[in-house]
Amino acid sequence: MxxxxxxxxxxxxxxxxxxxxxxxxxxxxxxxxxxxxxxxxxxxxxxxxxxxxxxxxxxxxxxxxxxxxxxxxxxxxxLTLLPQDSELPRDSRPRDLLAFYGALQGLDRRTAVREADRLLELVHLSDRAHSPVRTLSHGMRKRIMIAQCFLGAxxxxxxxxxxxxxxxxxxxxxxxxxxxxxxxxxxxxxxxxxxxxxxxxxxxxxxxxxxxxxxxxxETLTGRRDLLVYELVSGYEPDLAALASPDDALELAWNPATGELSCRFDADQTAPDEVNRRLLPRLLAAGAPLLAVRRGDRLEERYLTLAGSSAS
Amino acid sequence: MMRFCRQTLLVTANEFADALRSRRALVVLVLYVAAAVLTTNSSINLLQRIGAELGDVLQLESSGRAGAVSSAIWNSPRFRRLVIRTAGDDTLVDDLLGTPPIVLIYGALAFFYTPLLTVLIASTRVAEEVAAGSARYALIRTSRASWSCGKFLGQAGLAGLAILLGGIGAWIVALIRMAAEEGPGLASGMILTAGRAWLYALVYVGLATGLSHWTCSPGRATAMALVGLLALSVLSWMSELWYGRSWRELWHLAHMLTPQRDRLDLWRWAPSRFLPAAAHLVALSWLYLMGGYAVLRRRDL
The missing domain is CATH 3.40.50.300 (P-loop containing nucleotide triphosphate hydrolases)
Incomplete structure (x- = not known):
């Protein structure tokens, strides 16, 4: 577990x-x-x-x-946090501020300063280590906010x-x-x-x-483990019966809205490349205008499906 | 406990440094020192004029040194008897007359302006950090108690610095304008007065910092602190005016909540009067701070 x-x-x-x-x-x-x-x-x-x-x-x-x-x-x-919509103290200097947070979480002074320097280098702000926070751009401040999350271990x-x-x-x-x-x-x-x-x-x-x-x-939620999706040129509709073979145990589904042919398989029995090796020649032989192949659904599709069912 | 103390000290140091970098604090600090210098200068002019006139009336020996006449008046038995009759408290008058006049003037200035100074600077700090969300970065690393205490102590340090700088400014003016040989005596008097004013100011730091815990709006926090400052003055005045027998003794309790109660005792040299006053002021400052902390402790950030 x-x-x-x-x-x-x-x-x-x-x-x-x-x-x-x-x-x-x-x-x-x-x-x-x-x-x-x-x-x-x-x-x-x-x-x-x-x-x-x-x-x-x-x-x-x-x-x-x-x-x-x-x-x-x-x-x-x-445990550290990058809170949303939380500004850094405007008059502080990044190096002093990071060293202060480091010391506050238990690092000794020297280690805290070393950590501050390391993280400022990591977020490419070493040259602004002593500039007041109020003079930094939004993006720079965001980088310091992220840096403070990785102080210590x-x-x-x-x-x-x-x-x-x-x-x-x-x-x-x-x-x-x-x-x-x-x-x-x-x-x-x-x-x-x-x-x-x-x-x-x-x-x-x-x-x-x-x-x-x-x-x-x-991998599980998007079906990356047991799903291959073939993106075809829109307007083309594959003949699923012609593509399927009783020996494959492949589960084919066509989504006309997205122009995608999805193929679900038993990942324990068949590897994804094996599925490709079997299905791709059939698709190409049938003249399917293939654009791309990917593993699983996009997270966005998965989320929209869930959000839709949750809203309803 | 060690961790609490260490974290409180860290927050204090950071708060002090941050407050010094803040433009608002800097402007108020400069204004305070300028007020100390200008008031001292004007007071010396006034003292010299009064000194010349009183010297004639009391038939004192005239001196070519600036400030010498006022010092002579200060030390003359006739003036002493006059003040004792007016104040009605021999020991207090003795303590006051044992202090150089220019130090008393600086003391009056410090006692008058410092509450306003601390309220203007300290009132925004906590509210500002809670509103901007910057408090969250510290509060996932330390307890709210040590954060609050550190904020208070940092502001108390800033108030101390302001009072000290004001005292140094007043001392330099006094040194230039008055007899040079009085310099060391004036310096020690100024330092003692700065310490008294700081003890007095602590209550207002506690009040302003405490009230700053109650709101997320720095502007509202300042307004609340100014109202609080005024309320303490009114409460002190009312409790002095209406204190009496039976239920009116309750005004004594109200008076205990105001720093004005201890203001004069701070000028006394007797430890039996000075120490309880100082302890009461420190306790009062923490009481006001804890009033704010009680709100922050339960608050969602």
Whole structure:
């Protein structure tokens, strides 16, 4: 059984008459990079705030490190957070600020300063280490906000919309950095950018109306393990009966709206390349105008299907 | 406990450094020092004029040194008897007359302006950080208690610096304008007065920082602190005016909540009067801070 880094257990949080979290119960596997996906107001930010101890739940609890709710004193530095819409102190200097946060979470002064320098280099802001925060651009401030999450050796990092506001080059660098962190620590990323989630995460939680509607490994949810999708030129309609063969045990489905032919197979019996080896020649022989082949559904399609059923 | 103290000290140091970098604090600090310097200068002019006139009336020996006449008046038995009759408290008058007049003037200035100074600077800090969300970065690394205490102590440090700088400014003006040999005596008097004013200001730092915990709007926090400052003055005035027997003794309790109660005791040299006053002011400052912390402790950030 996979160990959980964070477990929301029946968490309810109300703000006045609005229920932000409605008995949220879900686990984040330790060592995973987990995407938290949901529409605006679904409860993602509140879920983070409750986990980090900044917001008190009305009911339930969030267990971190498999033991108890997060305690900012006893667990200082073990769980870090990039909160949404939270500015850094305007008059501080990045190096001083990072060293202060490092010292606050228990690093000695020298190590805290060294960590600050390391992280400023990582986010390419060494040259602005002594500039007041108020003089930095939005993107630069965002990079410092991300940097503070990786001070010391946090075991759990909660990132709320980490890549928004960054330029494309920094997005690519940050993506590489996050992927590199896999299995070293647990990272939970809340984002509306499903493409980024798909590229970075190995686990995903769909949350709507304060509840987890589905969660699991991204491979399972998108069908990457047992689904191949063939993108064809729109207007062409394949003859499924001609493509199927009783020996294959392949389950073919055609989606005229997207122009995609999906092929589900038993991953334990057949490898994806074997499915391709069998199906592709038939498709090409039938004159199918093939554009691309990919493994599984897009996360966006999966999310839209779930969000649609959740809304209805 | 060690961790609490360490984290509180870290927040204090950071708060002090950040407050010094803030433009608002810098402007108010400069204005305060300028006010100290200008008021001291004007007071010396006034003292010299009064000194010359009173010297004639009391038939004191005239001196060519600036400030010498006022010092002579200050030390003359006739003036002493006059003040004792007016104040009605021999020991207090003795303590006051044992202080150089220019130091008393700086003290009056510090006691008058410092509450306003601290309220203007300290009132926004917590509200600003909670509103901007920057408090969250610290509060996932430390307890709310040590954060609040650190904020308070940082602001108390800033108030201390302002009072000290104001005192140094006033001392330099006094040194230039008055007899040079009075310099060391004036310096020690200024330092002691700065310490008294700082103890008095602590209550207002506690009040402003505490009220700043109640709201997410820095503007509202400042308004609340100014109202609080005014309310304490009114409460002190009312409790002095209406204190009496039976139920009116309740005004004594109200008076205990105001720093004005201890203002004069801070000028006394007798430890039996000074120390309880200082302890009461420190306790009052923490009481006001804790009033704010009680709100923050339960608050969602």
């Amino acid at each position: 996979t160990k959980s880094a964070i477990s929301w257990r029946g968490v309810v949080k109300r703000f006045g008459g609005m229920t932000a979290l409605d008995r949220l119960s879900v686990d984040v596997p330790a060592g995973s990079i987990c995407g938290l996906v949901g529409s605006n107001g679904a409860g993602k930010t509140t879920a983070f705030s409750v986990a980090a101890g900044l917001t008190r739940p009305d009911e339930g609890e969030v267990i971190v490190f498999g033991r108890r709710p997060f305690d900012p004193v006893a667990d200082a530095g073990r 946090p075991e759990v990092v909660l990132l709320d919309e980490p890549l928004s506001g960054l330029d494309p080059r920094e997005v690519a660098r940050m993506r590489e950095f996050l992927i590199d962190q896999r299995r070293r620590r647990t990272i939970v990323i809340s984002s509306h950018n499903l493409h980024e989630i798909e590229l970075v995460c190995d686990h995903v939680i769909f949350i709507e109306h304060g509840r987890a509607v589905q969660s699991g490994p991204i």
